[in-house]
Amino acid sequence: MSNRVLALFRVSNPMIRKELRQRLRERRAWLLPFLYLLVLSGTVAFCYYMVVQEGTRRGAELQGADIGQAIFYTVLFTQLAVLLLMAPVFSAGAITIEKEQRTLSGLLTSLLTAPQIWLGKYVSALLYLFLLLFSALPLLALSFAFGGVEPMALLKATGAMVLVLASISAVGLWCSATFRRSVHSTAAAYAIVLVLTILTAVIFGILMAHWSASPAGNHQDPPPLYVQAPLFLNPIYPFLSLLDDVDVRKYAYPASSCLLYTAMGLLAAAFAIRRLRRSGEQV
């Protein structure tokens, strides 16, 4: 068993090499990081300008920590939004492209196992997202120059981001294993991201309104678990514990959310590998 796991992860998995080589040959391999960092840099400049303007307008003395925190959270959530938009692009087309260019039969009739094929696709999609994520670390670390943000917050934020992206990529890959065409699998993956991001927030809002209006509703206490539960699936939720806001911290159960995301990613991986094994009809 341990040998099989090692064989799956060893660097010599030809699928990983092939996928990375093909991925980095695409024009978007260098264009996207450039545009991504341009957007984030613009966001940082805009954020700095707004904070300074606001401080000047209020006439209060501007603290470096205020600027540091503003930059940190702005970059963090912009990064999350952009990477959530990009994750399905890289994962949802990964297996469907093999079906569309009629190469999947070559993989399935070789000695590559379905988990090896899946892993090659997954690692390639994820590593590219990580390239974007980590290339923006200097921008996030800019906040240290102003203060107000601890290095632990940066580590927690990066860890949460890695987990969310890993799960969303696994879901995208499951869509890719299930559908025949990239356009359908990408649409399905985006629909899932939208459901996780928006629908969970809407359900939470309805439950919260219902609870607040009830006699049990007490605004001083954190809402009960059943009210918060839909938010556990929201990709923004694991980041709430990082926010230095007492009202927001009431909603933070990051461990539950992280567990849920881990389970979602593992389930998506298992279903995708199972689907890949049975995809002979689609080749």
Add this chain to the structure above:
Amino acid sequence: MSDAMIEIQGLRKNYRGIRGLNEFSLRVERGDLVGLVGPNGAGKSTLIKILATLLPADSGSAGVAGVDVAKTPAAVRAAVGYLPDVPGVYQDMRIGEFLEFFADAFRLQEPARSAAVARALAQSGLEERRDDFVEHLSLGWKQRLHLSKTLLHDPRVLLLDEPATGLDPLARIALREQLRQLHAAGITILISSHILADLEDICTRIVFIAEGKNVNEVHPAGAAAGAPGALLHCEIEWEGSTEAAERVLAAIPGAVVIETKGNWRRIELPGGPAQAAALLRAFLDAGLTVLHFDARGPGLEERYRRTFGGRP
């Protein structure tokens, strides 16, 4: 010990309610080159995909190189080379990289890996273009590259599903020659195709499949034309009286005129070469000058027409 490289017993496969294979059975001996012909939807691709481990059968058994396809698919993949109708290639890879990737995918270790890639490049005639991108190859060259990739791991059985689809005549001829060489090298080949002339030219045996069943079998180079009593088609053209020729033909037992053009007839003879010789002698004895005489077994096309002529 059985010498069958492919052994299929009562194979059944349904596709979303449509019957793909229905109690199909076949045995292919080591070194055979077997053609699989039949109308679209007859079950040819389904059969090949099951043998290539891409599809599971609903019931029945299939074995390749002595290994059960359903029980040990990895062992079957190690013994089989599968070539689909459309050669799926990675356009953004170099030719050498493409072959190296599949050598790795078949777990070839150095120095066998480099040797297999060099051999594949030589077989496909792409040695000089090793660093070119695959997208710059024509369809015929892509097919050659794909066939070479299929042979990287020295398969004992080749499963070819319509390999000549979309190829120009020269590429088709090259493919036919390559298959002939592989057959001579002892590789067992099962090939499905709609190009009957190619199959007739290279196959040792041709299996007709319809509605998922094995409905007929012929040996193109074998008994058909030479055996006594085998059905023959004769073409004869003469100079002289048409009435005299008609009298001669009417006197030949079982002879059926199937085509007429002036003093030229195509005749079906049930009595084999002896009867064809008798027909020629009767024409000469009747004082007719024979300008052209050709007797041969009905071609694959004719047999195909007879087998499937009534089918939609």
